[in-house]
Amino acid sequence: MKMSFSRRRFLSTFPIATAATLPATHRLLAATQTAPARQRGPNDQIQFALVGAGIRGQQIASAALQTPNVKIVAVADCYDGRQRRSKELWGQDVFTTRDYREILARPDVDAVIVATPDHWHKQASIDAMHAGKDVYLEKPMIHLYADGPEIIAAAQRTNRILQVGSQRVSNALYRKAKELLASGAIGKLNLVAARWDRSSSLGAWNYSVPPDASPETCDWPRFLGSAPKIPWNAERFFQWRKWTDYGSGVAGDLFVHLFSGTHFITGAHGPTRAYATGAIRYWNDGRNVPDVMLALFDYPEGFNLSLRVNQISGGEEAESFLFTGSEGTLEIASSGLTLHRVPMQKDPGYMVNTFAKAEQQAYIQQYEAKYPPNPPGTLSDEKTERYQNPRGYDDTVEHFRNFFESVRSRTQPVEDATFGFRAAGAALLSNVSLQRDSVVHWNPETMKLS
Numbered sequence: 001m002k003m004s005f006s007r008r009r010f011l012s013t014f015p016i017a018t019a020a021t022l023p024a025t026h027r028l029l030a031a032t033q034t035a036p037a038r039q040r041g042p043n044d045q046i047q048f049a050l051v052g053a054g055i056r057g058q059q060i061a062s063a064a065l066q067t068p069n070v071k072i073v074a075v076a077d078c079y080d081g082r083q084r085r086s087k088e089l090w091g092q093d094v095f096t097t098r099d100y101r102e103i104l105a106r107p108d109v110d111a112v113i114v115a116t117p118d119h120w121h122k123q124a125s126i127d128a129m130h131a132g133k134d135v136y137l138e139k140p141m142i143h144l145y146a147d148g149p150e151i152i153a154a155a156q157r158t159n160r161i162l163q164v165g166s167q168r169v170s171n172a173l174y175r176k177a178k179e180l181l182a183s184g185a186i187g188k189l190n191l192v193a194a195r196w197d198r199s200s201s202l203g204a205w206n207y208s209v210p211p212d213a214s215p216e217t218c219d220w221p222r223f224l225g226s227a228p229k230i231p232w233n234a235e236r237f238f239q240w241r242k243w244t245d246y247g248s249g250v251a252g253d254l255f256v257h258l259f260s261g262t263h264f265i266t267g268a269h270g271p272t273r274a275y276a277t278g279a280i281r282y283w284n285d286g287r288n289v290p291d292v293m294l295a296l297f298d299y300p301e302g303f304n305l306s307l308r309v310n311q312i313s314g315g316e317e318a319e320s321f322l323f324t325g326s327e328g329t330l331e332i333a334s335s336g337l338t339l340h341r342v343p344m345q346k347d348p349g350y351m352v353n354t355f356a357k358a359e360q361q362a363y364i365q366q367y368e369a370k371y372p373p374n375p376p377g378t379l380s381d382e383k384t385e386r387y388q389n390p391r392g393y394d395d396t397v398e399h400f401r402n403f404f405e406s407v408r409s410r411t412q413p414v415e416d417a418t419f420g421f422r423a424a425g426a427a428l429l430s431n432v433s434l435q436r437d438s439v440v441h442w443n444p445e446t447m448k449l450s
Contacts, residue, residue: 046404048111049074049133051100051124053082055207056138057115058089060165063396064113064136065090067404073108076100078219079237081210098219100124104131111407114138115165117246119227122147125162126154134161134407136400139260140252140427141420148421148447155417161406163413164420166260167399173337176387177323177330178265180339187327187344189266192305194258194321197313204283204291204311205241205253209234235286242287248428249289250278250309255427258307260415261321261332263423270422270444271297271305276430282312295430300444307430336388343381347371421447 046069050061053075061072074095075086083096095106103109104127111134114124118140125137135155141164142148155162168174181189198204213234220232227245230236240246241253248256262268278293291311298304323330328341350367352360389395399414406413425447432449433440441450 044408045069045071046110046407047071047073047108048113049076049103049106049109050086050113050115051076051103051128052114052116052120052138053077053086054115057113058082058085060115060136060138060396060400061113062089063394064400064404066394066397067400070404074103074106076103078223079210079213080217081212098222101127104128104133109133111136111161111404117223117240118143118248118252119246120225122151123225125151129154129158129160129162132158132160136163136165136403137420138165139420140248140256140424141417142424142428143248143252145425145428145449148417148425152417152421161403161410161413162417162420163399163403163406164415164417164423165399166257166415166420166423167396168257168261169264169415169419170399170402171395172389172393172398173332173387174261174264177332177337178267180330181265181323181325182267185328185339185341186323186325186330189301189303189323189325191303191324192262192266192321193324194262194305195308195310196254196258196319197309197315197317198311199313199315199317203317205239205287206283206285207239209238213238242285242289244288247289249431250291250293250311251427251430252424254309255293255295255307255430256424257319258321259423259426260419262305263419263426265323266299266301266303268299268301268444270426270447271299271429271442272444273298273439273441274426274429274433275439276433278430278434290434293430293434295433297426297429336386339383339385341381341383418447
């Protein structure tokens with residue numbers, strides 16, 4: 001049965017958390033291991049566990065296994081079928097459980113991939129770091145704003161590596177874009193436009209529910225965790241992104257990738273002002289997050305960012321960036337990275353055809369004396385350059401290479417907890433703006449709403 005939907009109900013669903021409004025969260029593991037982890041050599045094996053073996057969890061665990069000298073030894077998931085699937089994928093000797101605390105107690109686990117629903121990100125990652133494990137935390141880093149400072153503090157207190165899993169920051173094309181922008185290839189940046197269009201029901205989070213889904217095969221109370229306690233609901237269990245109790249909507253699922261890419265390429269810490277609009281335009285299936293969202297952001301570095309997500313696109317599914325500067329553009333799309341350099345005209349130009357002929361000639365003569373034309377044969381500064389990653393390139397695998405290198409060297413990863421909070425905090429401004437129906441303000445240095 002479809003649930004009714006109203007603007008009032010929609011605007012009331014997005015959580016805005018402060019320290020004062022959040023209930024205290026029971027800490028599952030009280031012991032904190034703060035002893036520094038030893039450095040490992042490139043040939044030393046790292047053994048990891050997966051917490052949350054859903055669609056993305058299985059994808060990224062498989063990507064992690066494409067890096068050298070790593071092994072998966074344990075999996076935790078609240079659905080028994082995904083525990084069985086983990087053994088089918090990675091071997092019958094993989095330990096499986098519903099309770100991730102059993103994994104954290106194992107001495108053979110060096111690192112943990114946290115790929116749970118968003119509302120478990122904070123607790124699972126903090127518990128893992130307290131247990132002496134390094135953490136790869138799938139994006140968005142936070143579900144509520146109060147999660148960010150707690151995760152950052154835990155990483156600092158426990159001396160653990162925490163990398164957030166927004167893999168674009170490890171993409172070679174993004175590194176090239178960062179280099180080109182810093183070199184002045186497009187002049188002064190003034191606008192970034194980013195979009196992500198989806199054109200399928202699965203892209204709109206209508207994930208398949210297995211035939212055996214039931215309270216017997218799924219640990220519903222454990223899944224709910226800090227979320228409101230409601231009766232068993234298979235759709236909420238397997239399609240959790242559609243509800244704010246467990247997910248963060250298109251802002252946390254897709255906008256956060258676009259923010260991570262923008263921040264990595266520009267070096268910016270985040271916007272100071274945001275305004276968003278959106279609604280459920282098509283998928284009126286009981287969800288309480290929009291399927292279309294647009295938002296605008298002001299950056300103190302002097303550029304604006306516009307974002308768009310559309311889960312009902314009739315065209316091709318696509319993700320793209322367009323960086324526009326005073327001297328050209330940088331575009332990142334599925335076809336690769338394109339630099340199109342078109343320097344701004346140094347002279348103002350003229351339009352004199354409404355003047356009398358004598359005045360036209362006089363004006364042109366004065367103009368050419370002041371702005372001499374380029375000599376014949378002078379090459380134009382306009383140019384187009386294109387860059388592509390090699391066939392089969394996978395930036396998720398590259399992101400895991402960076403993570404495991406940090407685990408081995410004990411150096412900070414490319415996307416640490418502070419970077420992850422700034423990206424997710426900026427993205428979730430869209431939800432706050434939609435809830436308040438107003439412009440919202442954010443301090444990217446202190447990482448606080450104002």
